[in-house]
Amino acid sequence: MMRLTRICVAILVSCSACAAQEQIRLDGVDVRYTGISQPYAESIARVVSAARTLAIENYQFDMPETIYVEVLADPSRKVSLFNDGQDRFSLTVRTEKDLAQPRSSGVFHIYGLCHEVGHLAMYRPIRNHSWLTYAAAEGWAHYLGSRLVDGVYEQLGPDLWPDQYDYLRDGTQRLQSQLDSGAASPMAEAAGRWKEMVELVGDINVAPIFSAWGKAQIDATDPGKALREALQDSDVAQQLTQWFDRAEDSLILKRPKSGFAAETLATDSLSGESIEVAHDDGEQSGKNSSAGGGHAVRFESGPGTPSYLTAVQIHGSRYGRPAAPKEDFRVWLCDEDFKEIVEFQFPYSKFKRGDPKWVTLKTKPTKVPSQFIVCVGFNPTATKGVFVGYDKAGTGNSLRGLPGGGPKGSFELGDWMIRVTLEKASHEAALKGEMAAENVKTQRRTWKDSTGNFTIVAELVGFEDGMVRLKKENGVVISIPLEKLSAEDQEFVQQK
Numbered sequence: 191m192m193r194l195t196r197i198c199v200a201i202l203v204s205c206s207a208c209a210a211q212e213q214i215r216l217d218g219v220d221v222r223y224t225g226i227s228q229p230y231a232e233s234i235a236r237v238v239s240a241a242r243t244l245a246i247e248n249y250q251f252d253m254p255e256t257i258y259v260e261v262l263a264d265p266s267r268k269v270s271l272f273n274d275g276q277d278r279f280s281l282t283v284r285t286e287k288d289l290a291q292p293r294s295s296g297v298f299h300i301y302g303l304c305h306e307v308g309h310l311a312m313y314r315p316i317r318n319h320s321w322l323t324y325a326a327a328e329g330w331a332h333y334l335g336s337r338l339v340d341g342v343y344e345q346l347g348p349d350l351w352p353d354q355y356d357y358l359r360d361g362t363q364r365l366q367s368q369l370d371s372g373a374a375s376p377m378a379e380a381a382g383r384w385k386e387m388v389e390l391v392g393d394i395n396v397a398p399i400f401s402a403w404g405k406a407q408i409d410a411t412d413p414g415k416a417l418r419e420a421l422q423d424s425d426v427a428q429q430l431t432q433w434f435d436r437a438e439d440s441l442i443l444k445r446p447k448s449g450f451a452a453e454t455l456a457t458d459s460l461s462g463e464s465i466e467v468a469h470d471d472g473e474q475s476g477k478n479s480s481a482g483g484g485h486a487v488r489f490e491s492g493p494g495t496p497s498y499l500t501a502v503q504i505h506g507s508r509y510g511r512p513a514a515p516k517e518d519f520r521v522w523l524c525d526e527d528f529k530e531i532v533e534f535q536f537p538y539s540k541f542k543r544g545d546p547k548w549v550t551l552k553t554k555p556t557k558v559p560s561q562f563i564v565c566v567g568f569n570p571t572a573t574k575g576v577f578v579g580y581d582k583a584g585t586g587n588s589l590r591g592l593p594g595g596g597p598k599g600s601f602e603l604g605d606w607m608i609r610v611t612l613e614k615a616s617h618e619a620a621l622k623g624e625m626a627a628e629n630v631k632t633q634r635r636t637w638k639d640s641t642g643n644f645t646i647v648a649e650l651v652g653f654e655d656g657m658v659r660l661k662k663e664n665g666v667v668i669s670i671p672l673e674k675l676s677a678e679d680q681e682f683v684q685q686k
């Protein structure tokens with residue numbers, strides 16, 4: 191039996207009906223609702239409470255002490271259901287009609303709430319899950335959510351929802367028929383991969399794998415390496431590795447690194463004269479938070495000696511709860527192909543709520559190619575994020591997307607208000623850099639043999655006992671007797 195308490199909270203919200211927010215508490219759940227009737231709020235509380243308990247008892251997942259669910263009916267909004275990755279759901283409906291059974295509303299609420307509990311089971315242990323594909327994260331919530339629906343049905347029976355419906359059909363039955371159809375969506379297909387994994391290790395052995403993955407040192411260019419290693423503690427490590435080999439392409443996101451090396455310079459080696467590069471006109475005309483995506487801008491560093499990125503400026507404001515989330519957001523310096531050169535992290539607290547402001551993010555001076563992209567990703571949810579400003583008319587330099595991952599398109603509404611500060615190296619530092627570059631050049635040259643018929647491009651790596659060792663561009667090292675080389679090359683070797 192579950193104990194049910196209903197408390198009226200004297201908070202007035204500014205909705206058209208000016209309705210008071212009400213509250214229901216059940217084991218492990220706290221539902222606050224506005225604009226819907228009590229029976230629906232109670233059913234929501236029952237579903238979340240039962241699904242949470244099942245996630246703990248049947249799977250040993252780490253669940254929050256209390257899951258806070260906020261339900262709002264607002265005719266001006268769309269139907270949506272989010273989680274914050276920790277302990278909060280937020281459900282928005284236009285009117286209570288959207289809470290009716292799926293046949294009339296088109297919305298699968300019992301399944302949806304179980305799906306969100308599924309997300310928590312994964313996101314709590316794996317806080318940084320940027321290496322999971324969208325399909326993988328949703329597929330997991332779909333898989334566990336479907337199983338939780340079965341469990342909830344077993345516990346609470348067919349009368350759970352105010353207008354009763356056969357929600358058992360929204361559980362594993364539906365997942366199975368999606369998998370059997372042969373034309374599963376990427377999300378259902380990923381759910382099928384997770385199903386294989388769970389059947390391999392058993393229900394209670396998934397939580398330890400997720401927590402090992404959450405602790406693994408992930409290299410964004412190849413997350414699979416660390417994830418695979420983390421599977422080795424399992425009793426069925428060999429089968430799991432084989433499963434991972436099959437599933438990796440659909441579940442894991444690889445972020446290829448740029449071939450342009452991340453080179454930094456000490457601040458005192460800079461010239462002291464910086465320039466700010468901007469595409470925006472300084473007037474904000476709109477703002478945007480990009481769920482699952484990033485805000486990116488193309489820049490050019492101008493001619494001459496290389497420039498160094500010393501700061502990124504963003505015009506924006508934070509939304510969500512008053513206290514900034516205790517996490518970092520990311521800024522990437524990318525090459526012109528949107529491949530990551532280097533990633534910087536900054537605390538969320540850099541952005542304040544309220545009026546948008548320019549926020550300066552200082553970076554370690556990092557060399558930029560002549561054309562480059564700066565991208566920022568806030569990993570936003572319903573309860574935290576940053577609105578990035580944009581101006582009235584775009585110059586075509588603004589993009590959406592994250593480095594290396596997913597489809598990226600241009601952003602057409604205006605220019606993101608994202609700027610960079612660039613600085614050249616001081617005269618002395620630049621000279622030193624040029625000399626070093628010259629040395630590299632002289633090591634690699636075109637070698638001729640004594641007949642002049644045979645040439646290769648290679649780098650001199652050694653000369654011993656009359657043999658010259660040359661490293662070809664493909665990395666292969668060959669040895670050639672000195673006297674077989676042209677006179678010019680023999681002289682070059684002997685001068686070294």
Ligand SMILES: [Zn+2]
Binds near residue numbers: 305309331
């Ligand atoms: Zn989801």
